[in-house]
Amino acid sequence: MTKAFLLALQNGKTDVAWRVASFSTCSFWSDTALQFAIREGYADVARLLIEAPHHPARADCCDGEALLIAVRNGNSDLVSLLLDTPQHAAHAYCRDGEALIMAARNGNSDIVCLLLDTLQHAAHADCCGGEALIIAARNGHGDIVRLLLGAEQHAAHADCRDGEALRQSVINRHRDVVYLLLSAQQHAARPNCRRGEVFMKAVLGGQEEIVHMFLHDPEHAPHADSGNGEALLVAAARVLLDAPQHTAQANCREGEALLMAARLGFGLILGLLLEAQEHAAHADCHDGLALIEAARGGYGGIVRMLLNAPEHAAKADCQDGEALLEAVRAGHGRIVTILLHAPEHAARADCRDGEALLEAVRKGYANIVHMLLGAPQHAAQGGCRDGLALVEARLRCRSDIVGILLKASQQDAEGVATIETVTCS
Numbered sequence: 001m002t003k004a005f006l007l008a009l010q011n012g013k014t015d016v017a018w019r020v021a022s023f024s025t026c027s028f029w030s031d032t033a034l035q036f037a038i039r040e041g042y043a044d045v046a047r048l049l050i051e052a053p054h055h056p057a058r059a060d061c062c063d064g065e066a067l068l069i070a071v072r073n074g075n076s077d078l079v080s081l082l083l084d085t086p087q088h089a090a091h092a093y094c095r096d097g098e099a100l101i102m103a104a105r106n107g108n109s110d111i112v113c114l115l116l117d118t119l120q121h122a123a124h125a126d127c128c129g130g131e132a133l134i135i136a137a138r139n140g141h142g143d144i145v146r147l148l149l150g151a152e153q154h155a156a157h158a159d160c161r162d163g164e165a166l167r168q169s170v171i172n173r174h175r176d177v178v179y180l181l182l183s184a185q186q187h188a189a190r191p192n193c194r195r196g197e198v199f200m201k202a203v204l205g206g207q208e209e210i211v212h213m214f215l216h217d218p219e220h221a222p223h224a225d226s227g228n229g230e231a232l233l234v235a236a237a238r239v240l241l242d243a244p245q246h247t248a249q250a251n252c253r254e255g256e257a258l259l260m261a262a263r264l265g266f267g268l269i270l271g272l273l274l275e276a277q278e279h280a281a282h283a284d285c286h287d288g289l290a291l292i293e294a295a296r297g298g299y300g301g302i303v304r305m306l307l308n309a310p311e312h313a314a315k316a317d318c319q320d321g322e323a324l325l326e327a328v329r330a331g332h333g334r335i336v337t338i339l340l341h342a343p344e345h346a347a348r349a350d351c352r353d354g355e356a357l358l359e360a361v362r363k364g365y366a367n368i369v370h371m372l373l374g375a376p377q378h379a380a381q382g383g384c385r386d387g388l389a390l391v392e393a394r395l396r397c398r399s400d401i402v403g404i405l406l407k408a409s410q411q412d413a414e415g416v417a418t419i420e421t422v423t424c425s
Contacts, residue, residue, distance in 0.1 A: 038078050072102060072106075099123065104132040107136075112132075129161055137169040138168035138169070162194055192217075254285060258283070261273060262293040285312075291314040316347040320352060323335075331365050350379065387409070393405060
């Protein structure tokens with residue numbers, strides 16, 4: 001009987017399916033039939049299945065699968081039917097709020113309202129750490145943001161995940177959503193969240209109205225001089241680079257502005273210089289000096305920007321591995337990883353006859369020693385310079401580094417024997 005019912009639905013013969021449902025006793029009442037009817041949008045048939053006198057289908061079948069199908073298709077009538085059925089109604093918060101998150105992503109405010117306002121098992125607006133709010137903010141669905149923030153119970157927090165909703169709305173230039181998040185009655189978003197990162201993005205994007213809202217927040221206004229003054233410098237750089245006449249050239253003085261931005265860790269300004277419409281700065285200027293400066297300072301984001309510049313990208317192996325050496329000397333393991341794994345012109349871990357390895361051993365950076373010995377290409381050799389790295393490690397009583405080097409070393413028996421005679425001083 002179930003087969004006959006589904007066949008009638010598949011052929012669009014809802015009247016036949018209706019008659020089959022009306023006269024059958026039990027065999028066709030199945031979750032599969034209900035899900036198929038909902039998927040095809042047959043509201044009357046779905047209602048018949050749910051309200052059948054014998055063996056009715058359950059609206060909450062398969063942990064809310066029927067509800068999710070209705071939400072995915074944007075069918076508010078079917079959503080309402082599943083939520084309001086007297087017995088075994090679908091749970092709006094099933095699967096930790098997946099239905100609400102889906103409705104927020106699709107921008108369907110009617111369904112969001114139904115899920116939040118159902119009398120039993122209502123969805124939690126703050127489910128999954130505010131995921132629905134963040135998605136709605138990212139997509140600019142102001143009406144849904146308002147519903148989530150104003151939910152009677154379990155309202156979403158505008159400042160969830162350290163201001164992620166605010167960050168997304170700024171990145172995507174949704175000024176109205178920014179206003180809603182900042183003016184929330186409780187747990188309002190903070191303009192100075194993430195140490196001013198969101199504020200800097202507004203400055204970088206030239207979003208004057210949002211910057212004004214941030215600076216005039218009564219409690220959590222960011223510092224206009226945040227980022228060691230980078231906010232002001234970014235604003236000034238944007239004005240100079242976008243001037244209608246006599247526009248400043250990002251590559252002026254052979255890239256001196258780029259070098260300064262890399263040295264100070266001003267990633268936003270460096271991005272403006274690299275992406276200038278005309279006369280963009282060259283990431284490889286002065287034979288990669290900007291990359292070396294960024295590696296020395298430990299600015300991983302800037303190192304990536306320079307290596308991935310669309311044109312004139314910096315080379316990780318510039319100046320015979322100087323950037324790698326600077327990163328090793330400063331103990332910046334993350335930078336070392338970036339340089340060794342650059343897609344093109346990767347730094348050589350064995351550059352300058354193992355100088356990077358010796359520096360890591362002398363500084364006691366066991367993690368970096370391991371990285372250099374395990375580099376994907378041109379790995380450092382544990383026995384380089386006649387075993388000097390092993391000698392240095394033993395003299396400093398670093399048994400952990402000695403173990404790493406001995407495991408990687410391919411020295412002959414005589415070299416190893418020589419090392420073993422050196423004792424801790």
